[in-house]
Amino acid sequence: MSLLKPNRLHIGDTVGVIAPASPPNQKILRKGIEFLKGLGLRVKVGKSVEKINGYLAGSDEERLEDLHAMFLDSEVKAIFCACGGYGTARLAANIDYELIKANPKILWGYSDITFLHTAIRQETGMITFHGPMLGSDIGKEDTHTLSKQGFQQLFASTKISYTERFSTLETLVEGIASGELVGGNLSLIVSTLGTPFEIDTNGKILFIEDVNEEPRSVDRMLNQLKMAGKLKDVNGIVIGDFCDCTPNRELTLTLEEVINHYVLWANKPAIRGFMMGHCNPHISIPLGAQAVLNTNNKSLIVESGIE
Template identity: 65%
Template sequence: MMLPDRLKQGDMVGIIAPASPPNLEKLERAITFLYGLGLNVKIGKNLEKEYGYLAGQDEERLADLHEMFADDEVKAVFCACGGYGTARLADAINYDVIRNNPKIFWGYSDITFLHTAIRQQTGLVTFHGPMLASDVGQEDVNELTMKTFSQLFEPTAITYSEQISPLHILIEGDVTGILVGGNLSLLTNTLGTKFEVDTEDKILFIEDVNEEPRSVDRMLNQMWMAGKLQNLKGVLVGDFKNCTPHREKTLLLEEVFDHYIKKINKPTMKGFNIGHCSPNIAVPLGVNVRLNTFDKKVVFENGVQ
């Protein structure tokens, strides 16, 4: 795996919207936060474009992504928000531009498709981290969400323990492996494509939002039938916000997880505030992590050099 360079005071960072249009008022608050970190900011030329539920035409969003990675002045690329649209770009991305200009790439939710594609096409470590507009730009943003950006300035191992949130052991064990994953809907969306997520001997992280237990069941079943859950080293279950049933006859989300985690039968913990939640803790994807249920903690290797 290829680590991006750390950020320094005075560095220029780029902001793009590769999925849906961001809330510009909230984005302005997030930009103020970035300035407060001692960074300078460059906005993608097409960031304010709108095309239905997309932040501009595919060609426009793709151009911003390419330009930010190709720009030597830009040291990190932050996504303004998620929504929908990154899978439409994946097949047209020039991965040589990213491979030859490795830098911090940050976002989550719909950005999961780009995390997976970029990692598997280039080997670059990327960051599953809070969005600028939809997380950092909130008026009541949690302090831990803000502090999670500090890992970009110094190579630092991140330890997630119950000091952050209560963790629940589903399967006991102590295992080390490379972290992959993100939004379950988007991981399922990669199946059958050339960007199909590689989970072999990996530790899989999953999160999602606004999906009924039946939908989570459907996606986990598809991942199982595609052979993506049988050979994992371990599982981290993040936040599944608003994933509640809308019908009378249903399984609980906990029952769905219990069914599949027992089939996987690898060390598993749930309760991580990673995803559509507050606080939203950023973690690097593509690095080695140690999942230790006996100590109830996970240690993520540093994501920058």
């Protein structure tokens, strides 16, 4: 499938805010929306963003309607997800992918949004953006400047160059890998297996991150990826932040031991330590863009995700 890059943003553009998963903290979201306005953008908020249906921001139909409406609205140039949580996978089978393909635009989010990233990319070829969200990150008082600076890649064609100026990086397997950058939250990646939206890792650079998962849970998920052939197929592995993934039992493997076991088995170029995921700062990246992972200089270079 040919690569589909959304158009860049300009000062004065209108952008949309939706909640395709869980209901956001409204106070934090309001501050996040003010951040977008501070970038010179106008903001439209989806109808279901303030709705609460248990752990969902409204019904599946309401959240899906917001997603479709924002892609269909010619005035809206980008779509930002308010928060993650749970629920985007419930929408995937009913998304109008032809509508999205005919109206490509920036889609931004992470965590539970990983399922949307994967489904939309594989059904349309469109690049999407893995970055901090308005109602769970950007609207907080302690949000790092680097997390906010990541939004600038939406206004100008810019390569992402992640080196040790951002964080200490550790090489697990040496080498140079190139390919399309895919992945995101490990739990959501695994949840695509056996579905029509099963992640394709063949010839790709796989990025993984997660939050609040014990080492044994990370072990289970990586083992499932291994048995599904997803680690064998990759060109390289980018290991992001695994926030609060600590054991609550005495007899355990460490998170490092678990990750090392599977990465060393895959034997593809791999680096750990990227501040990408449930962390502060959170460095934003375009998923679906071409990337190069180089252990010689400990870097990840990602092509611009916009036209």
